[in-house]
Amino acid sequence: MEVAIENRNLDALKELCKAEKKLAKDDEIVTAKVENLLKRRGFKVAEQPSATKEEMARRHFAFAMNCMRTGLCSKGIPYSTLQDLLETSSIDECKQLFSIIEENINEFKQPGMMDSVQNAILRSCNDLLRRLSRTAETSFCGRIMFFLSRFLPLTEKSGVNFMGHFNTANATVYDETDTESEALLTVATSSTPAAESEDIEVGEIEEDNAKEITVTPEMYRQFWSLQKFMSNPNSLYEKDKFAVFKRDLSAVLSLMTSNKLEKPSAEEEEAAERKERKKTSADDVFFAKYLTSPKLLPLQLNDSSFRRYFLMQSIVIFQYLTAECKFKPASKKMVLNEEQAKYISDCEEKCYRLLSDTMPRGNSFKDSLKRIMQREHEWNMWKNANCPDFAEKADKGAMQMYKKKTRTPFNPTNLDLGTPELTKLWNYEPDVLAACRADKRKFSPSLANFIRDPLDEMDPEQQVEEQYKSINDSAFQWRAARLLMAKSPGYISKQEKSAEPTTNIKEFLERTMYNSAKNIDEFKAGIEAREKKEEEARKKVEESLKRKLDTSKAKSSTSSPNPYADTLSDETLAQLAADLAGHAKQLAEVFSIGSAEETLKKTPAKTFCLKVLKEWAEKNGRSGKALLNTLISDIEVVEIAQKSLRKIQEST
Structure with a gap:
């Protein structure tokens, strides 16, 4: 048997064991003999030189594992031989032999093997840790601790410091005198530099700055x-x-x-990162x-x-x-x-x-x-x-083998965006751009439907009060401006250089909606009828004013001054502006000045009236008669202007 074990001849060892069992008639005696010979062979391997010890130990351990699998020895004998080798070897040799234990961790963790070798492995690892220096052999200590963390179950009490003990013997010695x-x-x-150079010892580094x-x-x-x-x-x-x-x-x-x-x-941080990346696990580190x-x-x-x-x-x-x-x-x-x-x-x-x-x-x-x-x-x-x-919370069913999913070959004609919903959304229409431009996606109303109610509110016959008109709502004004800018050709019109900018958005939008309605067939007839009625009403007012003027002429004597024959001087315009200051808003409406309200907030009424009258007079030859004909659209304003001109004529 000793020769068969030395030559690692498993078949010969089996035959010899069968023969021994027939003679001894006791299987345990034969098994104990084989185990004793395996351990003695392990001690002989320990006597080998360091260069060949690891290889011989691997072969002997593999042979012992085969003997254990065939039932020639107990389950703890293969590791017991390794334990004997570790106890009789130097630290450097133990580093090499420990790799055999690391490589066979899966064998040791088998259900039947775990109970037999767990205590022996834990004992030998603790013996090694006691022999090692925590500062000089830090890397090997880490290998042993890492192996134990992988080998022992997570619930093993010996690995978690369950009682919370502290190493109170870890004393830090320092100079207390x-x-x-x-x-x-x-x-x-x-x-002083001299003191620095004298006190720096061997191995110390002098840091600049x-x-x-x-x-x-x-x-x-x-x-x-x-x-x-x-x-x-x-x-x-x-x-x-x-x-x-x-x-x-x-x-x-x-x-x-x-x-x-x-x-x-x-630059220093970048250099440090480069140095850190170049470090390998083989670098010697001293703790x-x-x-x-x-x-x-x-x-x-x-x-x-x-x-x-x-x-x-x-x-x-x-x-x-x-x-x-x-x-x-x-x-x-x-x-x-x-x-x-x-x-x-x-x-x-x-x-x-x-x-x-x-x-x-x-x-x-x-x-x-x-x-x-x-x-x-x-x-x-x-x-x-x-x-x-943690195993108690795991699934109780048997673990299934991972089945590799069949790969779907790439087809460029089938669009896959990652999720079924996104793919369905993208494939909803064959032409996505055309679908975005479809009429059913146009949510803005037509211009005719949008301005129908505001046009009715602007009609005097409807008698809608000012406070109830839609144009007073700021949200409606914003929507109207956006829609008219897109669909009304008159929204952006060329203005004269002398014209003042529009500041009253309400009046501007009403005027734009009214002008836009003139180009819509639905509103053409109604707007023409409305304008015709307004023209007839205006003519009636003008005729009434003319009759009043003619009556006042007939009543006046032949020596009465004629207010229409004189040219309007600056003094006349100033006096006329003073008389019309109380009716500045009506004067602005007569001359179609849109920004009158904003201007009157900043400018006195008399100054505003004088400016308006001067501008009109410069353009119309300073004719008093033409001025009265212009003001005739407002009865109250024209009467005040007529009285003012007559008063000025009489005083001169």
């Missing part, structure tokens, strides 16, 4: 004394110790706030415990990584102090009072602010840390619930 710390801090903060932070011996002791609270947060529930923690932490945060790190330039020399603290506070370590420590402690933890002893009343809780909340916000101000990429680092702390909170709540198995 006043004389030594004061002397070192004095040297460290010296500004670094902002100097003054650290007193008291600040040095306050900063490093906080580490004892970090390693044992439960002590902070004592009132006296919390007061010390509050005093020291406030001093440190104030120092960091008053001495913010300078933001690097864009050291805090260096507590008084000479280093001013430089450490200028380092962004050092600040982040300290601020992250503080945030973790803050969350622990305020979290509800099942394992906190209820008898000790480990709860913060209202004042302490408010201080912790304020300090947490300050730490996050300092992290966002710590470059490079301060805001992204702060956001990442918040997500990590949220995950930590959820992890704590899961532990409070006694670590329930």
Whole structure:
């Protein structure tokens, strides 16, 4: 059997075991013999040189696994041989042998195998971690912890620190004597070049243009004394110790706030990102415990990584102090009072602010840390619930194999916009542009339907009061302006240079709608009849005024002055404007001045009338008779003008 195991001849080992079982008549004795020979062969493999040990170990482990599958040995023997190899090998050899365990993790997690090897794997990993240095062999420690996190089930109590124990033996040693710390801090903060060159030790880096932070011996002791609270947060529930923690932490945060790190330039940030991208997993990284020399603290506070370590420590402690933890002893009343809780909340916000101000990429680092702390909170709540198995909430049905969906070949004639509704909407009409231009999509009313009611309201025969007209509504005015601009040819008309701009939108829209109705067949007949009636009424008024004028002429004596024969002088126009000032609006309507209301708000009535009369007189030869004929459309205005002219004639 020993030769068959050494040559890894499984068939020969099977035949020998059958023969042994017939002679011994006890299967357990034969199995124990095979297991003993496998373990002895494992010790011989451990004696191999480092160059060939890993390969020999792989072959022996594979042979032991085949023996286990055929029932020649128990399920725990293959890993037991690996465990013996790890215990008798150096650290460098263990790094190579551990890859065998990592590669066979799926074999170890099989239902029948898991119960046999779980405790052995956990024990050997813990033994390795005890042998390793956390600072010099950080990478290998991480491999072991990562393997355990993948191998052990999530509900395994040994991997979650269920009782919440702290490593109180993690003490940070620093100089607590006043004389030594004061002397070192004095040297460290010296500004003379000679002192700087003398005090820089081997391995230290002299930073140019670094902002100097003054650290007193008291600040040095306050900063490093906080580490004892970090390693044992439960002590902070004592009132006296919390007061010390509050005093020291406030001093440190104030120092960091008053001495913010300078933001690097864009070129420096870009260079740092390029350097970060070039880093590979094979880069050697050394993780050291805090260096507590008084000479280093001013430089450490200028380092962004050092600040982040300290601020992250503080945030973790803050969350622990305020979290509800099942394992906190209820008898000790480990709860913060209202004042302490408010201080912790304020300090947490300050730490996050300092992290966002710590470059490079301060805001992204702060956001990442918040997500990590949220995950930590959820992890704590899961532990409070006694670590329930997530498998209980999973689907009870058997897992189905993933069926790959059949791919639909691309067809350019069939449009697919991603969802059935979008595709249906796009394929609603064959020509989408034509469908958008279809008549059924034109929601604006026709011009005839829109102006029908306003035209009726403008008709004097309808006797619609001014306050009830549609044109007074601002919304109607906006819609009318938009529609007339698009469909009425007279909306934009060429105006004379001397004409004043239109400021009364109401009158402008009424005039435009009325002129537009003249070109619509539906309204032509009604507008012609309306204009005919208005013309007849105007003629009647003119005839009536003429008869009154003729009657006044007959009554007057032959020596009476004739107001129509004289030319209108500037003095006459000024007197006439003064008499007509009370009827400025009617005068503006007679001369068809649209913006009279706005102008009268800014200009006195007499000045407005004088301006209007002068402009008319310049264009019409200053004829008094022509002026009265123009004013005849308004009886009240023409009578006032006639009396004023007669009065002026008599006085002269």
